[in-house]
Amino acid sequence: MKYVNQVDSVPTLNVIFEMVILLTSVCGLMAGCWLYWRAAGKRDLTALSAFAIMMALWCFGHLAIAHDMQSLGIFLILANPLMPTFFLDFSVRFVSSSQIQGEYSHKFKPWLALLSNNLNKVYLVSFLVCMTSWWLSGAIVIEKAGLFLFVFTDYGWFNLVYTVLLGVLGHAVLLYGWLIHKGNKRRSILVLFMVSAWGLLLATSFIFPSVGVDAFPYPMMLLPTYILLLVYAVVRYQILAVNAFANRALLWLAMMLSLLILIAFISATAAPLGMQALAEVPAWQLWLYSLTVLLLSALIYPPLSRLVERLIYPGSRLNEDLLDIWSQALKGAKDWPQLIQIGETLLKQQLGQSVDVSIEINKDQIITLDTNSNANQTALQKEAQTNEIKMQLLVRNLYQGWQFELIAWQDVSPGMRLSGEVFASLFTTRCGLLQQSLELAEAERQRLDEQHLVELGGLSAAMAHELRNPLNIISMASMSTDDTIKQHIQTQVQRADRLISDLLLYSGSLNLDYSPLLLKPLLLSLEHQAELDNVQVNLDMPDELTLEVDIQRIQQVFINLMDNAAAFLRNQPDAKLRIEAKRYDASNLVQIRVHNNGPEIAANMDAQSLFQPFVSKRSGGHGLGLAIVKRIIDAHQGEIRCRSDLNWPVSFEIDLPLHANKSQKQLSNQSFMPDQ
Incomplete structure (x- = not known):
């Protein structure tokens, strides 16, 4: 919309409005492309990305009308029905993307399946409505008080009603999803409803000229928030990276609002404080200049932060990927010597020099890579005071938990010490986990040994009972032999019987x-x-x-x-x-x-x-x-x-x-x- 007005504030609002609509177009296009890239074939996110891109084109249509490109603007705005169609597709896929739960599933499931199977037909009808609107000139651009305004004609109202009905249907699907789902998805649908209500409020001013309302479209100036909130409401539980982005975005938004309040306070108090030159500067210029400085600060902060970190901690080179590599490598250790070997290898790769790693299991035993020695902490510290000793990482199992100490690290650079402390923290955590793992393995081994002992006791008792039968036969057969041989046999039979009795006593209950x-x-x-x-x-x-x-x-x-x-x-x-x-x-x-x-x-x-x-x-x-x-x-x-x-x-x-x-x-x- 192009405003020509004698009032000073109108051109300013017109410029701000066009900037906001342009920002909405850019945000929608970027969000749509990013969603399509992260969708990885998921139909719900693909449909949402198409909705965001269509929203960007719709906003660009308003810019086209404001800059005398009326045919292009009407063409893009009359593509209205495609937006709720993409939203309906997204709603159906989003609701159907996990197992149906709840007491209402048996009642509404056929309706959802029918809609899902006929989405292609909905796309076809929406395209036909758009084509008909273009063919029958469903909208015109009129000039009023120097303004170029988009107004629906007779058939254009059918276009609008059809668009509204599709939107209602998409939200009805979301309502169904809210009834049948639980957990994160249910919460996402609730947030979607709130964001949709916000979007409806913002888009209300779009039809002001068509219904004869002569008002500046203030609500549309907040449209960038709608597209961003909509995308965030959907993907916050699916793509973790978007949460980090939202965290930074909310931080900068809070800073912008704080800056706006500060500029308003300065504008109100400049004149009474005698700063006439500052008081004569329009508030919007102050806000724009300050916003520019804030945005430049946001752009240069990351590289400056990395530069300062390199100056203070040269050679540290710590990042999330490196920490993940360390964690995965330490996780592969199955015993103490292997954990020490992995730790020394990782430290040498990071620092470029050897570091001896020792683990104090208890007060009497320190484990090193080569041997389990009875050396104690005092001996290590005394040895570390000599010039020949290498740097050491000592990890102790104290009653408060596992703790680490860096020995002979006094002469290293701050960056190397930072790397050592971060690695030692990860290594100490892994020591605690490995101790728990080894204790569980030992308990399981003892359980298996006890089970084996029970089985062995039962087997011994059974064998002892079976051996008594042949012994009795041998004893009876010896009665007919020579007295010397008989006495020898009876003595050995009694000895065997005593052994069997003891075996039964030991192995039985x-x-x-x-x-x-x-x-x-x-x-x-x-x-x-x-x-x-x-x-x-x-x-x-x-x-x-x-x-x-x-x-x-x-x-x-x-x-x-x-x-x-x-x-x-x-x-x-x-x-x-x-x-x-x-x-x-x-x-x-x-x-x-x-x-x-x-x-x-x-x-x-x-x-x-x-x-x-x-x-x-x-x-x-x-x-x-x-x-x-x-x-x-x-x-x-x-x-x-x-x-x-x-x-x-x-x-x-x-x-x-x-x-x-x-x-x-x-x-x-x-x-x-x-x-x-």
């Missing part, structure tokens, strides 16, 4: 039946039953000492301990076996010690390994006796240890609860499996 037990009478009876020839036995414990235990199981414990001692003491002069027991003061524990003066345990022998199955140090032993003892003691919630520091060559020390608590009695109904 272990249920406890608690009852009171006077300890000293039990040990006296076992002393007379055991084969303790030439062994001096001494019992030292109160006569009234009573335990609440499973009597049969505890009896088995002392039988095994006595047999084990007798095996080493039988042929030894001055053989002694001492069993002593006492109650801890103010506690629910009884300590029992079984001493013997047999051969000492070898120095290279781990005392705890004595309780592992099939570990035996005596001739003819099968290695299950002490394993069974430990299993029974563990089932009673007690502990057993082998000690050599009690003035005896060998001592077994047992801690047992004096009285079984409620939780122990509940556990007695469960099946205890052997320890690994």
Whole structure:
């Protein structure tokens, strides 16, 4: 529209209006091209890109009329129906692009499918309406008070009504989508409704001349916001890059509004403050000059920022791509040495010199690339003070979490130190994640070991039962042999039967039946039953000492301990076996010690390994006796240890609860499996 008016403000508004419409055309064209590029074949975004481009052409039609290109302007504006057609296509594709949800899907789904299958026909009808409007001259341009105005004629009103109906249909599809969708898509549709209402308000002034309203088209001056908000409402949950753009756009918009308020304040206060020259400058010129400075600042800020960063941190070269490469490389580490190797390689590539990476798993162990050493932090720091030591990255596992320290980095440039700190932060995070991963893997390994042990226990029990049948046959067959051979066979059969009994006891379920037990009478009876020839036995414990235990199981414990001692003491002069027991003061524990003066345990022998199955140090032993003892003691919630520091060559020390608590009695109904 071209304004010719004597009022000073009218030319100014005319210029601003044309600038805004031109800006809308440019924004629509750029947004449409960008959407088409990012659509990657998606029909909904492709249709939206066509809508944005059509919006740009429609605005350009108004500019054409304002600059005496009336035929071109009428042609572009009468292409009105194509905009809601593209919008309808977008709405249908957008609503149908994911699985239908909600209670209304069964009611409206056929209607949506019918519309989707006939979109090509809608495009054809819209094109025919445009052609007819052009052919029948659906609009003219009139001049009024020096203005060139676009006005619909009779058939042009059909063009407008058809356009409005298509728009209503497109929004009805969105309403349907709002009913059936949830989550981000539902929120996007809600925002689309709000933006569409905003666009309708802005476009209202387009028909002012056709209905006889003589008013300046102020609402159309905000059209750039409509196209941008519409695109953002759709793609904010689909294309993450647009969120970063929106973040910057909102920042600059806020700065522009703040600048506008500041200029208005300066214009109002310049004259009273005596700045007459500034007060005579039109406000729009001040705003335009300031906006130009702001836009120039926005253009030169990124390169200046990069230049300053290079000056302050030369050689850092940090960006999102590099950080992503670091993260992906560190993520590939499966253990500590591999993580250290990757870390040293990445640091050397970034800094151009070697850096030693160390990981302190705990206070006693630091892992380096070559070895797991017992060096501590102090040793590393002392070594770092020499001139020969390379730069180091030390990562510690402290009780607050993983932390890092850069050692011998004092002489490097700020850029290199910045790179080191950023990398160390990523490396420290990866250490925490790797620790969690290794702990989960260890827990899974233990679970599989326990499962394997359960299966092995069941298999052992089954095999033990099966072996007893041939042993019984061998025993009966030996009755007809020579006495010497028979005695030898019977001895070996009894030995095998004892092994089978122990195997069944170790691998089977272990249920406890608690009852009171006077300890000293039990040990006296076992002393007379055991084969303790030439062994001096001494019992030292109160006569009234009573335990609440499973009597049969505890009896088995002392039988095994006595047999084990007798095996080493039988042929030894001055053989002694001492069993002593006492109650801890103010506690629910009884300590029992079984001493013997047999051969000492070898120095290279781990005392705890004595309780592992099939570990035996005596001739003819099968290695299950002490394993069974430990299993029974563990089932009673007690502990057993082998000690050599009690003035005896060998001592077994047992801690047992004096009285079984409620939780122990509940556990007695469960099946205890052997320890690994």
